[in-house]
Amino acid sequence: MSFLREVIKTYILFVGIFFIGRLGLYILYFDRLSDISFLESLLTFVYGLRMDTIIVSYILVIPTLLLAISPMRISVLMSRFIKFFVLFWLLIIIYMENATFPFFTQYDVRPNYLFVEYLEYPQEVFSLMIKEYKMAFLIAFIMMFIIGRVFWKSSFIDYNRVFFTSYFKRLVLLLPLLIVLFIGIRSSFGHRPANVTDALYSTNRVINEITKNSFHSVANAYYSNKKNSSKLIEKYGKMELKETYARTSKLLNIPYSDKQYFLREVKSHFKTTKAKNLVIFIQESMGSQFVEFSGGEKNLTPNMNRLGKENLVFTNLFSNGTRSIRGLCGMSAGFLPIVGEGILKREKSQQDFFTIASMLKPYGYKSSFIYGGEGRFDNMKGWYLGNGFDEVIEQKDYQNPSFVSTWGVSDEDLVIKANEKFKTHSQKGEKFVSVMFSSSNHEPFELPDGKIEWVPNVPKQSVKNAIKYADFAIGKFFELASKESYYKDTVFVVVADHNVRVYGDDIVPVNMFHIPALIVADGLKATQYDKLSTQPDVLATAIDLLGMDLKYPILGHSIFSNDKQEVSLMMFNDTYALRVKDKVAVIGQNMKPQTFTYKDEKLHPTIEDKELQKDALALIIVLNDLYNKKAYR
Template identity: 35%
Template sequence: MPLPTAHTAAHTRAPTARFQADSLTLLKPLLLPMAALLAVLWLSRLGLALWQFQRIDDTAAWSHVALQGLRFDAVLLGLMWVLPATLTPWMALGQATWGPWRALLRVYGLVGLLFVAFMELSTPAFIAQYDSRPNYLFVEYLGYAKEVGGTLLQDHWPHLLATAVLLPTLAALYWRLTHPKTAAKTIRLRHALPWSLLLLALLALSARGAVGHRPANPSSAAVTADHLVNELPLSSAYTVLFAVHLSRKSEDGGITYAPLPRERVIALVRQETGLPASAFKDPDVPLRHHQTSAQPRARPLNLVIVLEESLGAEFVGRLGGLPLTPNLDRLANEGLWFERLYATGTRSVRGIEAVVAGYPPTSAVSTVKLAKSQRDFFTLASFLKHKGYESTFFYGGESHFDNMRGYFMGNGFDRVVEQKDFGPEAFVGTWGASDGDVMDKAHRHFSAQPEDKPFFGLIFTSSNHAPFEFPDGQIALYDQPKSTVNNAVKYADHALGRFIDQAKAAPYWNNTLFLVVADHNSRVYGPSLLPVERFHIPGLILGGTIQAPRRIEPVASQIDLAPTLMSLMGLSGEHPLIGRDLSQPLPPDMAGRAIMQFDKIQAYMEGPQVVLLQPDQAPRLMRYADGRLQPASGNNPALVEKAVAHALYAQMAYRERLHR
């Protein structure tokens, strides 16, 4: 056999050399931006891991954070680059398309890199506030530049400064490293198809994050009992994009955790109201029923609800918290005090829908912001309007925040008093007029009402919201500096005590029922899938007609407050509320219960037993004891079925407009 000549060897090497040249031509504009993206993600994750060292160590999750971090970085990389990378080989066939496309890839890589870097730089401040990576709350708050901007400038200016320095520096470094060193070179047609298919396959698989029948999602990383540790392997760009994806389900009521027949859902929810099946007579609105007041009155009482911003149990001395609420602690001896009241969620709008509308939580956006609940949606105001009441919403900020004005005015309220209605004498901070100014205006309004005209007033406070601004000289500061959450709570309590004392001296006191309740806790955090202790809030019903103060000790939910208030006001009538009237003790065979929503997780708590519902996972039975959520032994299929039924009913009621 003749040996190959030099000429033959040159021809043999030529196709290989050409393929290698084509490979370098194609991959360089793709690999450099991808490498920069991965470097940012891993530097950020390393910093977060060092910051949260103890929590990762406590859960023995170092390998989990590292390996799942690789997985979800590949997911984000695939999502961002699968389409541009697949098109790149075809754009590289000719000079007319390849030069502009290469420049476009460079710009696209810069925009993607800055977005990811911005989200990572935003993460520490978000974790400090919400104990999680950015989620749908991050997207919602982007619409409120004034309030959020003021908060950031007051409390998070170091993060703003770091972002202002690091993002331009990163952009300049990226632009320099990705500057083409050579003129654009094209590739051959026979190389375009295999490269396009290879890049499509690799990046599509990366975006999917799994080879099984289900793609990866955040629940794939939820393997510890600490929800923040579960989120560290993710990226903040991914968690926000996933939240936007989930928000498309809002109009359908959110995540469906488990299936259950419609008839069974309705039967179980009816049963848990404590009412007989005969009470429900309207098949079109299956939870509508007639409630008869346990204390009928010739002249029903006025109603005033003080919805306290972020007043968690940890700030309330009466609930074992810090000694920051002497007025509330004192007043607790004068009315019906809830020892174990739990918020339904972690946002003000979630508290509003629970307290004012008696509506249970879902994984979707609160009904305050959804389309189908802007008209003909049951609220206390719509119920009271038919009884001759006039309803007013008092808020120190701008009432369009979180769509509150639209929701209230479309569902029974007659007027809104907001920031523009306060004069120059009022103290106005980032979030609006101070609690004292709002309550003074409400008190003057109530005092001017005719005695024969019943009224409903909803006062929503905001002084206990970062950056914690309130008037000087009102309280002896609990700690330094002035603008801390502890001082803000103490001021909020001072304003509340002053308001109640004013009301006691006014004619309307003896004809008015007052509810003081938090919208949610201040911060929901902790090494638990759902930190139950951070949903514990104070609740107090008082007024001149409360002659026998007592403690309500069973577990209770914000959704129980509306039917309880109706009964105490002396009102009877039809409504679709699934909460319980707690003006009377529960029957011995019925345990108190609460429903809590934490991002994508819902909990149904009955006494100490808790069922956790998570997307793409089987319901989990837990036990809440000694302030901790722990795995429970055995099983309780009946409780699990109740939990699923209530989650499904909340979706159904919104989707089918049953809450009317």
């Protein structure tokens, strides 16, 4: 069984190097782990092993294949090639582990997107290393030389031995080994493979960083940066940055400065001596067609309809995009849809990106993101924890849930958990802000029995029944909350992340971005707001109702402000629609901009409005620039 033995020894070699690096960081930063128990801190080595296994499993795929399929007659040549291949990765890993220490000292994180960016300037980086990190540089190369030489000369790992195992036995072992490596690469038996979010097991940021794997972090950053490179934005067109910011400032009616960008102080229209809590309940795929107050069905969502008649409703609200991460960002950070991958999954926005939690933290607010599924989905857990939220509650945190579907615990379990959380805050005298995210309205639409009357003439597992069940959970939440002391001291928002499946013949099916939203707050009169709005507008309105003057860069306005504009930016795949009142400019990658009027839920070609088209281009360039400069904070 030398085949299996040599593969295992190679795995242990790499994992051992990762362990030593992690142990070094653990010892070096142990004094910063005082807020967690010693036992919890030791879990870094368990969770870290998972991150390490992902990388080592990738590395081992090619050696495993070659060892299995190569004939005996080329054994010497092949064993040397495999040893060289492993040595190559071994040296890279040793260097990365050494580079982690000075990088951590400088930035307080493991190597990330900055490490990738610096690689674009090798001459400057080499000069910096020689000047500032001579000793670290020297130690790294000494270790690389010694370990590399020992590995090459030593017979401890001898791939040539494998070829003395019969060809048939090697082929028989190949499939099981590849399955094991696949499991290692995936490192999860859940719906989604493990990612960097799985390293975030603690509330202590430093131990979470120690748990990560530096090579994995850099590889993830490289992939993200490549997928979202600056060249991608150029496919939409070019414009001087000065002009883009001037146009965006005028379009959104938000003052801009070179130092603070769009950060400004906004005075509340509802000033109070006791600031309120904020709860935002985001509904998965709840389109306007399902809710009466936004022009939809009358009887499908009775709880939304009832709440809508008694509170503030948005009847002309359009979502950022067609994916949950666009809506989550819009309602948690007040940002608009950026070109490429969503903000929640982008490398530069994993820390120091504005959120309602980071805004309210200085005022003593406790914050949470509450979800019924796995927090790693769309990197939600990592993004929320990295940007000011104190806690992420996910599927594993529910004890004995009443119903579990493919996507997590039921919405009823979610609202019960949330209510208990808010009660605890209230009993402790703590102010709180929370984002809740439902998951019922998602294929395969698995729903618990006995909660709603199934919609007639449609399958049980259908969109309409999922919407009806989501509405049941909304009603349940407000039934529970209304009995608690925190209820009158809280601003509640119920809003969709996006519509259900977006489709249509238009280049951008604008009508399928139409979503409902309502705000419940003590003393707020029943109001129907019919002007065009965005998710950042809804967020700004909810913040206005908290009763405090606050500073924020949110790209929208409270509906109670005279600054509020009728503007909406929608992203459909890689195409954008900028709507100002009922005129729409559509721009896309390498395509000629077009202008339409929006009437009767359709786009109608009209006389070209070059200024509106330029405004659309300016806005998406600004969004990209704010992200790249980490200026949205």
